[in-house]
Amino acid sequence: MKVPPLTVRFTAAGIHILEIDLWLDPRQPVAHAWFSHAHADHASGRPQQVWATSRTLELYRIRWPITTSVDQKLIPLAFGIPIEWNGAKLTAWPAGHIIGAAQLCVEKDGYRLVYTGDLKLNQPICGVKTISIECDRLIIESTFGLPIYHFLSHTEARHRILSFAQETLAEGATPVFLGYPLGRGQEIAHVLATAGIPTSVHGAMHKFLPAYEAEGYSFPGVEPYSAQTDPSRALVVVPGMRDYLEARGEVRVAYVSGWAALANARTRANAHELIPYSDHASFTELLDLVAASGASQIDIVHGYAEPFAHILRGRGYHAQAATAQMSREEDAGA
Numbered sequence: 001m002k003v004p005p006l007t008v009r010f011t012a013a014g015i016h017i018l019e020i021d022l023w024l025d026p027r028q029p030v031a032h033a034w035f036s037h038a039h040a041d042h043a044s045g046r047p048q049q050v051w052a053t054s055r056t057l058e059l060y061r062i063r064w065p066i067t068t069s070v071d072q073k074l075i076p077l078a079f080g081i082p083i084e085w086n087g088a089k090l091t092a093w094p095a096g097h098i099i100g101a102a103q104l105c106v107e108k109d110g111y112r113l114v115y116t117g118d119l120k121l122n123q124p125i126c127g128v129k130t131i132s133i134e135c136d137r138l139i140i141e142s143t144f145g146l147p148i149y150h151f152l153s154h155t156e157a158r159h160r161i162l163s164f165a166q167e168t169l170a171e172g173a174t175p176v177f178l179g180y181p182l183g184r185g186q187e188i189a190h191v192l193a194t195a196g197i198p199t200s201v202h203g204a205m206h207k208f209l210p211a212y213e214a215e216g217y218s219f220p221g222v223e224p225y226s227a228q229t230d231p232s233r234a235l236v237v238v239p240g241m242r243d244y245l246e247a248r249g250e251v252r253v254a255y256v257s258g259w260a261a262l263a264n265a266r267t268r269a270n271a272h273e274l275i276p277y278s279d280h281a282s283f284t285e286l287l288d289l290v291a292a293s294g295a296s297q298i299d300i301v302h303g304y305a306e307p308f309a310h311i312l313r314g315r316g317y318h319a320q321a322a323t324a325q326m327s328r329e330e331d332a333g334a
């Protein structure tokens with residue numbers, strides 16, 4: 001068998017493509033890196049040179065303004081337009097996850113390696129539709145790589161979010177949606193606000209709204225939450241604010257997450273409403289992504305990596321979990 005022209009090392013510092021000295025979502029200072037998207041567990045390092053989509057770089061600058069010193073070079077990659085790097089071709093392709101998210105295709109001597117970053121296959125509420133790329137080697141996440149994870153479509157999730165908010169407000173209580181600052185929070189706020197429901201969001205979410213608006217998602221009337229916020233407004237806040245809000249008045253809590261698909265999620269989340277919607281792929285979406293890639297080698301780098309790799313091997317794929325070498329933290333935006 002011909003030796004592939006690209007060697008991948010999975011380390012605690014991140015994923016390194018040896019021959020072209022490129023790190024994928026590194027967690028430690030490196031020379032040259034690709035950021036798949038702006039979630040903190042993927043774009044937290046401080047590489048000297050970073051490629052990412054322009055939107056991801058914008059979000060990265062908002063989140064980590066201190067890292068954008070003059071000695072750091074941030075280079076935008078547009079979807080589908082390759083650049084040359086150390087004898088290889090790097091091309092960004094859309095990944096449905098948060099705005100700006102992208103897969104990276106690295107091509108050398110006709111051999112193609114694709115790193116997905118985080119993604120789902122179905123259309124998200126806010127974000128692009130994933131494009132499947134044929135490749136020889138696929139490095140894919142598996143946050144929800146077990147058959148128990150089935151999620152609502154964006155249309156169903158939208159309906160459930162609005163029903164919960166409207167019913168809660170009709171009962172005279174405040175609907176509270178718990179979300180992480182980047183991604184889910186903006187999706188929920190967009191659904192509520194465009195349906196005419198007065199909405200306030202946590203300041204950590206509010207600062208990202210202009211980037212979402214630049215992508216075409218509107219937030220009419222959305223205000224940052226403050227102690228003076230009227231209780232008749234729907235709230236989208238970080239989970240840490242729950243106790244504070246419950247002490248201030250009558251609230252009902254909705255948990256919009258992939259983890260809401262678990263049978264014991266209600267107990268775990270102590271939520272009034274569970275809405276199983278995620279910006280990650282469900283189990284069947286992961287299988288579809290793997291099949292569409294046509295890859296002869298598959299590396300699983302996140303979540304249920306060992307069991308998902310086992311399932312893939314049972315289906316005849318050459319698959320391995322790379323998490324043991326990497327031991328990454330769970331993604332905050334699941």
Ligand SMILES: [Zn+2]
Pocket residue numbers: 037039042097118331333
């Ligand atoms: Zn993510």
